[in-house]
Amino acid sequence: MARRPPPARRRRPLWHPFEADGTPxxxxxxxxxxxxxxxxxxxxxxxxxxxxxxxxxxxxxxxGTADWDPAAAVVxxxxxxxxxxxxxxxxxxxxxxRALRVAPRLAALLRAWEGGDPSAFAALPPHRRATVGVGLxxxxxxxxxxx
Numbered sequence: 835m836a837r838r839p840p841p842a843r844r845r846r847p848l849w850h851p852f853e854a855d856g857t858p859x860x861x862x863x864x865x866x867x868x869x870x871x872x873x874x875x876x877x878x879x880x881x882x883x884x885x886x887x888x889x890x891x892x893x894x895x896x897x898g899t900a901d902w903d904p905a906a907a908v909v910x911x912x913x914x915x916x917x918x919x920x921x922x923x924x925x926x927x928x929x930x931x932r933a934l935r936v937a938p939r940l941a942a943l944l945r946a947w948e949g950g951d952p953s954a955f956a957a958l959p960p961h962r963r964a965t966v967g968v969g970l971x972x973x974x975x976x977x978x979x980x981x
Contacts, residue, residue, distance in 0.1 A: 900967060900978030902952070905929045908936070908944045930974025940966065 858866070905928040911921050916933040923941035926933040936944060946954035955963060970976040 896978075900952070900971070900976050902947050903927060903929065903975055903977050906948070906975040908941055908948055910941070925970060925973065925975050927974035932973040932975075934969060934973050934975070944970075 906926060907928075908923060908925050910923050913921065915922050915935070916924060916926075917935055919935070923936050923938055924933045925936050925941075925944055940958075943954045943957060955967075958966065967976060971978070
């Protein structure tokens with residue numbers, strides 16, 4: 835593949851396939867990609883949908899608001915956990931690579947927010963909402979400043 839400058843009417847660079855001596859054929863590249871996916875995706879948690887979501891970005895939230903990052907998720911572990919303390923619920927940010935253990939009741943509120951209902955987070959008392967919001971923003975799970 836060769837990278838060429840994008841035409842003036844496009845913002846993203848275009849990739850054009852090519853074949854040359856000493857480079858793998860397209861079929862070999864496809865086979866290598868499938869092999870890498872089989873070897874590393876499940877081992878390291880690189881799920882294609884999450885990777886794609888990490889690449890896409892939405893506009894920044896309005897001033898004075900907070901927004902759920904599309905590359906973040908609330909996940910439950912049943913065996914080992916990122917913090918080594920056993921099963922639990924975690925708010926994880928793919929972009930930042932950070933995961934925070936959250937209490938089950940907070941996990942339920944965050945799942946609602948992740949699903950598109952930010953008003954669920956408003957159920958927390960103001961001082962708790964501010965503390966949790968700052969922690970989630972530092973971890974790259976929330977974007978914005980108002981919690």
